[in-house]
Amino acid sequence: MKKRIITQERILLLQRYLRKNGKLPSFRELGVLLGFKSPNASARFYRAIEQAGYIRRDGTKLISTSLLAGFKCYSSISAGFPSPAEDELCDVISLEEYLIGNNESVFLVKVSGDSMIGAGIMPGDIIIVNRGADPISNDIVVAEVDGEWTLKYFIRTKHGVILRAANDSYPDILPKNELRIGGVVTGVVRRYYGGTRES
Numbered sequence: 088m089k090k091r092i093i094t095q096e097r098i099l100l101l102q103r104y105l106r107k108n109g110k111l112p113s114f115r116e117l118g119v120l121l122g123f124k125s126p127n128a129s130a131r132f133y134r135a136i137e138q139a140g141y142i143r144r145d146g147t148k149l150i151s152t153s154l155l156a157g158f159k160c161y162s163s164i165s166a167g168f169p170s171p172a173e174d175e176l177c178d179v180i181s182l183e184e185y186l187i188g189n190n191e192s193v194f195l196v197k198v199s200g201d202s203m204i205g206a207g208i209m210p211g212d213i214i215i216v217n218r219g220a221d222p223i224s225n226d227i228v229v230a231e232v233d234g235e236w237t238l239k240y241f242i243r244t245k246h247g248v249i250l251r252a253a254n255d256s257y258p259d260i261l262p263k264n265e266l267r268i269g270g271v272v273t274g275v276v277r278r279y280y281g282g283t284r285e286s
Contacts, residue, residue: 247262
């Protein structure tokens with residue numbers, strides 16, 4: 088099986104280099120950074136991440152896109168009473184690194200249904216799921232129950248496990264035969280357009 092040239096670990100290393108140095112590494116520097124044995128491997132990597140949208144060409148110069156460089160993050164804004172705005176740059180954040188980090192066991196799932204609206208998870212949201220995490224009581228999990236997949240709170244009791252919705256319209260689920268945990272939800276992504284959410 089051919090090894091993938093673009094991996095999450097390599098992208099994170101490149102993002103950290105970019106933030107520290109303010110520029111993309113040369114082919115030689117990239118080879119040292121990522122452990123490539125030849126300049127050709129560096130060239131192949133740059134071609135691959137250009138096709139994936141992480142960088143773009145401006146003539147002969149390679150320029151990082153926001154997908155690689157991240158977005159400017161300013162000082163906090165009040166969600167309560169209005170407060171004076173402070174135009175102070177705190178950091179540059181890569182959404183992938185912020186939401187996922189260096190974790191190969193993470194996957195994304197688009198949500199359908201309204202059973203978890205009380206937990207702030209709406210239809211059309213994308214949830215971030217860590218398949219390597221062991222759930223504890225009150226975690227939100229993706230679970231296969233008696234052959235069907237669902238998204239619910241994981242509640243451990245002395246009588247066993249209960250899967251509970253965050254919507255009173257849905258009853259508790261008590262697995263009868265089989266319960267398999269697909270992963271623990273670690274984040275939610277929602278997209279807005281002019282004040283309305285994409286569904």
